Amino acid sequence: MLIERLKLNDFRNYESLLLRPDSGLNVIVGENAQGKTNAVEAIFLCAFGRSHRTAKDAELIRAGFAGGYVGMDIQAKSGSRTIEIKLKSGERKQIFIDKLMAKRTGELMGALNAVMFSPEDLELVKGAPAERRRFMDMELSQLRPAYYYTLQRYNAALRQRNALLKPDAKADMNAVRQQLYIWDEQLSKTGAEIMRMRAEFVQRLGLIASRLHRQISGEREALLVRYAPDVDIERMGGGDAEAALSEALYNGALDDIRRGYTGAGPHRDELELNLNGTNVRVFGSQGQQRTAALSLKLSELELIKGETGESPVLLLDDVLSELDEPRQRALLEAMSDCQTFLTCTTLEGLKRAGLKGINAWRCAAGTLTRE
Numbered sequence: 241m242l243i244e245r246l247k248l249n250d251f252r253n254y255e256s257l258l259l260r261p262d263s264g265l266n267v268i269v270g271e272n273a274q275g276k277t278n279a280v281e282a283i284f285l286c287a288f289g290r291s292h293r294t295a296k297d298a299e300l301i302r303a304g305f306a307g308g309y310v311g312m313d314i315q316a317k318s319g320s321r322t323i324e325i326k327l328k329s330g331e332r333k334q335i336f337i338d339k340l341m342a343k344r345t346g347e348l349m350g351a352l353n354a355v356m357f358s359p360e361d362l363e364l365v366k367g368a369p370a371e372r373r374r375f376m377d378m379e380l381s382q383l384r385p386a387y388y389y390t391l392q393r394y395n396a397a398l399r400q401r402n403a404l405l406k407p408d409a410k411a412d413m414n415a416v417r418q419q420l421y422i423w424d425e426q427l428s429k430t431g432a433e434i435m436r437m438r439a440e441f442v443q444r445l446g447l448i449a450s451r452l453h454r455q456i457s458g459e460r461e462a463l464l465v466r467y468a469p470d471v472d473i474e475r476m477g478g479g480d481a482e483a484a485l486s487e488a489l490y491n492g493a494l495d496d497i498r499r500g501y502t503g504a505g506p507h508r509d510e511l512e513l514n515l516n517g518t519n520v521r522v523f524g525s526q527g528q529q530r531t532a533a534l535s536l537k538l539s540e541l542e543l544i545k546g547e548t549g550e551s552p553v554l555l556l557d558d559v560l561s562e563l564d565e566p567r568q569r570a571l572l573e574a575m576s577d578c579q580t581f582l583t584c585t586t587l588e589g590l591k592r593a594g595l596k597g598i599n600a601w602r603c604a605a606g607t608l609t610r611e
């Protein structure tokens with residue numbers, strides 16, 4: 241995929257920007273707090289329908305202004321497309337695909353495939369299980385828009401069920417239990433679908449990640465990625481995810497009422513990362529954790545390439561300087577056939593890594609000019 245034109249108006253610290261990126265590597269170089277991350281954030285927004293660093297769209301609008309705009313022309317195998325996002329303070333953002341307003345954010349999924357690498361990727365390995373669930377959710381949504389809708393339905397049902405479990409609604413236990421069952425059915429159906437898709441995704445991702453990790457670590461480390469659903473499908477449902485989830489919800493109803501929230505289901509799933517037989521999150525060194533995070537992200541990239549038959553746009557925000565040589569090499573190799581946006585504070589590291597003919601923009605106070 242190729243971004244041919246990027247236009248920003250009153251987005252973060254950009255008053256207006258019109259950029260015609262190169263089809264290969266685009267370096268955005270500049271000092272801190274000039275707008276480098278803001279530029280890649282705009283691209284991320286068009287790919288995922290949300291920012292990678294805030295859930296509050298209002299923060300994306302240039303301070304003191306009532307609205308903002310991000311637009312881009314994309315060239316993909318399936319044809320060319322225009323994506324536009326209009327931000328208005330106090331209102332929901334509007335998404336336009338080829339000038340037609342999307343009814344739901346989900347319509348955006350897959351229109352622009354992008355993979356972002358940033359220093360925060362380490363959280364994927366070190367952070368709480370929620371980080372790894374979010375990783376599965378975002379990647380699956382890009383690959384399978386149906387997943388995004390199913391997840392939305394699951395989350396909506398979960399919110400409704402949890403609302404019934406709020407302390408003030410506990411008056412009559414039996415009445416509450418009856419009402420819970422209404423939501424259990426929808427949760428089991430959508431939850432089972434989520435579990436099936438996650439299991440399949442992790443299996444394929446895991447194979448690639450093991451291979452890449454072995455390469456990057458110089459054959460020294462074996463990374464094993466395993467989907468660990470909160471509800472044990474084999475034990476509870478004899479292999480049937482819906483039956484397993486339904487049983488877990490039924491059995492847990494009294495505990496849920498006591499606790500005030502739903503205790504079992506894919507909202508508690510985990511993605512296990514084992515290195516040479518131990519949990520890398522707990523026992524891994526900083527270096528091993530970094531390599532594992534990089535392997536996961538590179539696998540995601542390879543998976544998207546394999547599934548869609550085209551290269552996603554790469555966003556590398558401040559990552560290259562943090563990596564040692566073998567990891568840098570792995571990343572630079574992966575980038576060779578992708579349109580890439582790379583931010584950095586100096587060009588020295590790139591030159592040292594052997595990159596020639598660097599196409600760079602200087603970022604200063606919300607402007608980009610060719611170096």
Ligand SMILES: Nc1ncnc2c1ncn2[C@@H]1O[C@H](COP(=O)(O)OP(=O)(O)O)[C@@H](O)[C@H]1O
Pocket residue numbers: 251252253254270271272273274275276277278279299300301302303603
């Ligand atoms: N909504 C906004 N309106 C105006 N300026 C903003 C807004 N959000 C962030 N900024 C400014 O953007 C700059 C940070 O940009 P960023 O892209 O994160 O920097 P960097 O170049 O270090 O990646 C800061 O100066 C910050 O004040």
Ligand SMILES: [Mg+2]
Pocket residue numbers: 276277278557558
């Ligand atoms: Mg930055």
